[in-house]
Amino acid sequence: MSAHGAPIPMTSHPAGPLRGEARVPGDKSISHRSLILGALCVGETRITGLLEGEDVLDTAKAMRAFGAEVTQHGPGTWSVHGVGVGGFAEPADVIDCGNSGTGVRLIMGAMATSPIAATFTGDASLRSRPMGRVTDPMRLFGAMSYGRAGGRLPLTLVGAADPVPVDYALPMPSAQVKSAVLLAGLNAPGQTVVREAEATRDHTERMLAGFGAEVSVTVEDGQRVIRLAGRPELRPQTITVPRDPSSAAFPVCAALITEGSDVLVPGIGLNPTRAGLYATLREMGADLTYENPREEGGEPVADLRARFSPNMRGIEVPAERAASMIDEYPILSVVAAFAEGATVMRGVGELRVKESDRIDAMARGLEANGVRIEEDRETLIVHGMGPKGVPGGGTAAARLDHRIAMSFLCLGMGARHAVGVDDASPIATSFPIFEDLMTGLGASLERARG
Template sequence: MAELEDIRYLVGPGGALTGRLRVPGDKSISHRSIMLAALAEGETRISGFLEGADALATLAAFRRMGVEIEGPEAGRVRVRGVGLHGLEAPDAVLDMGNSGTSMRLLAGLLAGQRFATTLVGDASLTRRPMRRVTEPLARMGARIETSETGTAPLRITPVETLTGIDYALPVASAQIKSSLLLAGLFAEGETCVTEPAPTRDHTERMLSAFGYRLRRDGARVCLSGGGRLQGCELVVPADISSAAFFLVGASIAPGSDLVLEGVGINPTRIGVINILRAMGGDIELRDERMAGGEPVADIRVRHAPLHGIEIPRDQVPLAIDEFPALFIAAACAEGETRLGGAEELRVKESDRIQVMADGLATLGIEAEPLPDGIRIRGGALGSNLGRAPIQAHGDHRIAMSFAIAALRAAGPVEIHDCANVETSFPGFPRLAASAGLQIEEQQLA
């Protein structure tokens, strides 16, 4: 995949976030909607689909495997499913771009196919660990070859059959759980996965929406292979991971009063709300309802003085993608915030613990990286102008988090390597500017 050109954000200091806005569709749900719709029998109509590069990589992969897909157009997609065994061998490698979700989930889904495939990605994705998925899949009989260091490309060779396993996850990971369940669709017998802590359950909810039977018992979920998926109507809610930047921004910026419309509030994803409330955040859920099998609400957030906390361990898997934004909240809070049990942050699109600590230090905030977390002492944010610019390291969540930090900075904030924001939040600068952020996007030669 061609590397994206460098994009720089220059964000003016101060201001408030006000009004009403809707962030793009949920990325995790968008991925899964295409995957299961492709394997279903009959037609599936999807609305609210995220038209970001990550979700589009998943969509493109299934087109290359013979699935007829119309759209996306204004978030609407129509998929004519081919059934569990109707995929065709692609004529080339499948490029997952920057999407770890695509690669890890497809590893499980493709392990049971009758054709060989190779999954590749960009430089960032190629550094991310894949053995945490390929090793349990190998226990099911899958043949997946990684690089010597356990990273992509993934070369998947067809096998005669997969066999269901009973697997206890060593770490809380929705991607590993989902990959094994997708492989279980093609396996003989029952596949069971037990989690050490709750993780997002979008795969389980969506399997049920497509009529596939599964059994849940506390932290354990099981399904048997050989069933059928039936096409349906799906609504993708607004992504709480994208909403998180505005939840933090409105919380830290005096005068803010913002409503975020139709945001998914799945209980396995609301750690960012729980943590901000524990820090003193003023967050109200309005018009709670169901959409496409997922709970959603309009969220009103107003400025409130925040204070540092010890982040509860049970909230870590519920907010794992939102911690870069939450670190900005901690930097603006009174006192110290401490996070532990979050070593997973070191193997995301970047080492989010170290990269955030470096950026906060550039803004004058005391941030001590820990092996499995960080300690942040809140204070007055400076400006990085006149110093080295903040480097996002191609990590979309790092870039957006420091953009929001400018609301409380003493001067302009300059952030480099922001091009991958388009993978998860297309149009972020425009939407953020409409709410009051003084952000300018610049394309560098």
């Protein structure tokens, strides 16, 4: 069950055509960062289009606990009166980040160079995820952490009283770790440097520059190098959050596998560090087009039109693309089941330490619905069965993972028989309107009667 309520078993029945406009929620990554950077300004930051899923609402509560004034003015419209860089107050209670790995890791970074202590926890899924990848670089700044074995939550972080800047090479491609280091560097004197061998989503760099930080990005010896000057005075901003490309993936991919479908998803953020799924789908032969390309708030945006695509074929997805689509492999594996031939996804070991072991979760769920898979530590291979070829009829375990739950509900829309999910409640963490949006397009989703 989720941390926020009882399990919600749900069944997805084979659907007629999915048609219409799918207005998905705001981008989760940008929503988290808007609240945190707003809290690190002096003055009022205004935000429209904020994702109001549980993950982001938990980050809003955390910013209040650290002393910022965070107010909702209407659906998606919020303001943050910040406390300035280094101005966080010590929270009076434990910070519960629910299911959000992004939230907890970014918040740890933002507080690690202030002389305060905070204790973090989360739901069962988050408590199982490794935090050492963040607490290790925080120690370089001078912070100290005390947690369970493996650096897992609950965990207390004691911020550095006299922080020092760091020069840190990411041991794995992770936008969360990179962002945590950059946020910690805000309150360290001098210059903090982050080096990454593979480019990861760059919302933090873009937003830091927009808030007035002195940040530069160069390529040196094949590495992407980000330099941040410490102790800036961040300027409050007015932010329009684009719609989330990771959430858009579900109505888009459901349309591709459901006969007769034609779905428009307007205003999707297409930051090149996030758009790997859509490039992959087009390589597979998906009928997916970008309409009305534009720029909003420093981010590239377009409207996506997805139509039923019966001629998709399996491909080998380049391992170097993984960082730009790491959250989208579960739904890609669903699309791959309806393609002709094998889709090979390599370099995806990071999926094993997400909200669940997503490789194992997708493999077991696909097998339960008649799809043949192969896997190892870093690879998932889906043997496609062509349009209308997936039997369905099975039930998948969501494992407290919102993307696993939504992926299998989409599978049921194109399969020959209904597909069940043991618990759809985690969907509320990132896409609280998923059920209403998909049924509005023509999907047939049924909650189990208690």
